Amino acid sequence: MGKLYLIPTTLGETAVEKVLPAEIMQVVRSLRYFVVENTRTARRHLKKIAPEIIIDELDFKELNEHTQPIELDMLLDPIRNGFDLGILSEAGCPGVADPGADLVKLAHEKGIQVVPLVGPSSILLSLMASGMNGQNFAFIGYLPVKPTERSAAVRDLERISARDKQTQIFIEAPYRNAKLLEDLLAVCNSQTRLCIAVDLTMDSEFVVTKTIGAWKKAIPDINKRPAIFLLQSQ
């Protein structure tokens, strides 16, 4: 049986050498079968990683929100036929917050070897650079959008962070970043620390941790930029 490789991609317009180890280029060159979220962007990404490969000789199958559970199993056919298979994410590390996780789950049920490769993760990069507790942290994805639910969720984060000394990490759709920041500044205790990490791995990257009180004095423009937020309260 073949193996299932988890192949990270860049987080936006970054040089491949900046965020991907050389071994990823070698693995990509050795593979013929790929499972991707979107064939067009995956082709573009592979061309960037390994410019000399002949994309038209590769086999792409899509795994995204349109994939039916019954189709999942067929995606593993190359592995059953003795070929290695690669899963590519649209950005960052596959299997963390994308449909690839379902295929990895199935691979384990079938006794297939899964091999994760190193790449950029906004969760991990922001945690490293935040100066917050990395011995205990939670990534919780998106907060609720409705105002009252969101306020309650933010207060919960503060309470849990203080109780468990657990850093709370969350994201928002880029076009709602400014609104999220506004809500955080309105709801949180002024002593709570908030880290905002924007455009990670890109030239315009910034990662800054301040108290809510300090952020209120100079609100950064983060709208429509990829961002991730970390909160630690006392």
Add this chain to the structure above:
Amino acid sequence: MGKLYLIPTTLGETAVEKVLPAEIMQVVRSLRYFVVENTRTARRHLKKIAPEIIIDELDFKELNEHTQPIELDMLLDPIRNGFDLGILSEAGCPGVADPGADLVKLAHEKGIQVVPLVGPSSILLSLMASGMNGQNFAFIGYLPVKPTERSAAVRDLERISARDKQTQIFIEAPYRNAKLLEDLLAVCNSQTRLCIAVDLTMDSEFVVTKTIGAWKKAIPDINKRPAIFLLQSQ
């Protein structure tokens, strides 16, 4: 002012090219000042990353459990003098579960730019390869060692994982891995899924997810090997 670079290292005896992007070698070559946990192993690591650098021309300051809070501030002196400074971890990504986080916290208080670089994290690699929920997960470090406290903690993990659909990630000192696994098999529900990731990024790596019931039928030998555990219950 200089910048504070967070420089990941390999997780054990792995080729640098397998887990570190080429840019890390460039950053290391450009730095003269380093903060490390242990100078001897840091020198060895830098030699591996960039064999041509002259280690004796570099400046190493140690940051570890012996460092007093009052000494932290002095570690940032090179940055105040206009030089970039690199923090190296003993293994994996600095600032996540090592004393480097305290220095990063202080850097933010001083308005210093912090730049995280991409490298291997056992937390993230195991999560990618586990097939478990990566949209909501918590890393909680070590479980209690005392039997009754540990059993209670494991039951808590199962409860929280089921309630919040949150993958629970934890570690143990390698020489206690076999005991931890024994305890997990004894305490957890047979339908709970457990992922064991051992020797990540090394030739002997394995990452396997099974139900507790299935693990009981064939208990792997993981003692004294670096491992990380992930649990998801329903």
